[in-house]
Amino acid sequence: MLKRIGVITRDCAGVNAALRALVRTASSHDLEVLGIIKGYDGLIDGNLVALDRRSVSGIINLGGTILKSARSERFLTEAGQQQALRTIGDHGLEALVVIGGNGSLSGAHLLATRHGIRVIGIPATIDNDVNGVDFCLGADTAVNVALDALDKIRDTATSLERIFVVEVMGRDCGYLAMKVALAGGCEDVLLPEQDFSLEEICQEIAAGNARGKVSWIVVVAEGRATAREVAAAITGLTGLETRIAVLGHIQRGGRPTAFDRILAARLGHAAVEYLLQGETDKCVSFKNDKIELVPLEIAIQPKKLKFESEYRLLKILS
Ligand code: F6P
Numbered sequence: 001m002l003k004r005i006g007v008i009t010r011d012c013a014g015v016n017a018a019l020r021a022l023v024r025t026a027s028s029h030d031l032e033v034l035g036i037i038k039g040y041d042g043l044i045d046g047n048l049v050a051l052d053r054r055s056v057s058g059i060i061n062l063g064g065t066i067l068k069s070a071r072s073e074r075f076l077t078e079a080g081q082q083q084a085l086r087t088i089g090d091h092g093l094e095a096l097v098v099i100g101g102n103g104s105l106s107g108a109h110l111l112a113t114r115h116g117i118r119v120i121g122i123p124a125t126i127d128n129d130v131n132g133v134d135f136c137l138g139a140d141t142a143v144n145v146a147l148d149a150l151d152k153i154r155d156t157a158t159s160l161e162r163i164f165v166v167e168v169m170g171r172d173c174g175y176l177a178m179k180v181a182l183a184g185g186c187e188d189v190l191l192p193e194q195d196f197s198l199e200e201i202c203q204e205i206a207a208g209n210a211r212g213k214v215s216w217i218v219v220v221a222e223g224r225a226t227a228r229e230v231a232a233a234i235t236g237l238t239g240l241e242t243r244i245a246v247l248g249h250i251q252r253g254g255r256p257t258a259f260d261r262i263l264a265a266r267l268g269h270a271a272v273e274y275l276l277q278g279e280t281d282k283c284v285s286f287k288n289d290k291i292e293l294v295p296l297e298i299a300i301q302p303k304k305l306k307f308e309s310e311y312r313l314l315k316i317l318s
Contacts, residue, residue: 002276004032006048006093008039008107009065010100012126012138012252014260016066018099020056021268022122027053029276034091035067039100040075040107042067043084048091060261063141063253069100075107085115094118095280097271101125101136102300105283109296112281120271121283121296126252129173131303132294133285137267140259142169142251143179149247150184154217156243161214163205163234167227167246168219176251177221178307187216187318190230192223193307198230202237209240266291 007022009015019035026033037047049055049067059066074080088096095118098108102125111117123130126142146168157164166186170176174191181189188204190196205216220230227244235242256264263286270284270291282293 002031002094004034004092005095005097005272005275006034006036006043006088006091007051007067007097007099008036008043008104009067009069010039010104010124011063011065011069012124013063013141013254013256014137014264015099015124016056016059016062016064017256017261017264018122018124018137018268019051019066020060021265022097022272023051023056024053025269025272029272031272031276034093038068038070039104040072040080040084041070043087044072044074044080046087046090048087061255063255065099071103081110081115084111085117088117095120095275097122097275099124099137101127102130105130105296106300109281109300112296118275118280119296120275120279121299122267122271123283123285123299126169126176127171127173128175129171129303130283130299131301132298133283134287135263135285137260137264138252138256139175140263141254141257142176143183144257145254146176146180146247146251147183149245149250150180150186150217150219153245154184154215157215157217163216163218163231163240163242165218165220165227165231165234165242165244167222167244169247169249169251170221170223172223173303173305174221174223174307175305177219177224178310181219182310182314184217184219185318186219186314189219189221189311189314190224191221191307191311193305194311198233199237202234205234205240206238209238
């Protein structure tokens with residue numbers, strides 16, 4: 001039976017709720033949890049804090065991570081990994097739960113395969129780009145945060161009869177852009193996963209403008225182009241005035257939606273249960289109303305999403 005585990009986090013909405021679920025599930029099994037401060041850097045530096053039921057109260061609704069986070073260059077080095085292993089040994093950590101996106105889960109996979117550490121991952125990234133996983137923590141909140149911003153932009157787009165190009169995050173994945181564009185009733189969306197012709201988009205805008213359609217919102221995924229480039233091209237090709245909005249990091253913060261909190265509860269709970277059952281080198285995933293395990297080796301591969309049908313729907317409805 002495990003006695004003590006550690007937990008590492010990245011930041012996005014739902015991570016604190018997952019921590020709460022994990023710590024309280026662990027506590028119900030008399031399993032101690034040490035929180036690692038500032039991600040893999042904290043593991044290298046031995047920066048840990050004991051977490052109990054009380055220390056995770058009042059955090060279910062908080063964005064970010066109470067454990068803080070960092071992108072660790074040092075963990076990519078052999079010396080960094082050896083130091084991390086020393087911390088694991090010194091603190092008697094028998095397993096780790098790693099909450100984060102591809103980078104964090106790759107680190108977890110490395111600890112499991114190269115150094116024999118027991119790990120379970122909880123996918124958490126607004127990019128929703130963890131392979132084999134339908135819903136990463138934080139993605140639903142990010143869609144809703146971006147949608148709220150987009151609705152506000154629409155007020156101005158409609159009132160001033162303008163063309164707006166809105167850039168959303170997502171790294172190389174178009175998930176966030178596609179969902180926001182469809183939910184926001186946007187006229188077009190440029191995704192990393194699909195070809196597009198700016199000339200055709202501009203012809204459509206010009207034809208619509210000639211018919212009296214005066215306001216447009218085009219969403220662009222950061223992995224495809226910048227809002228500035230797209231707006232300049234639209235103005236250049238149509239002569240129409242454009243404005244841009246780059247939503248940026250507001251998309252990663254904010255109070256988690258009910259969906260993300262419930263997902264966090266289920267994944268945080270399941271991560272501990274699976275560790276206790278002896279599972280390792282896998283991440284928990286919620287699919288068809290059930291929790292599944294996805295091998296980390298698969299989870300860290302590039303995710304290939306298809307958006308053709310959602311894109312067709314957007315174009316029919318716009
Ligand atoms: O992976 C999450 C994400 O917010 C991406 O959408 C974005 O490209 C990147 O992180 C930004 O990274 P940083 O916060 O390090 O600038």
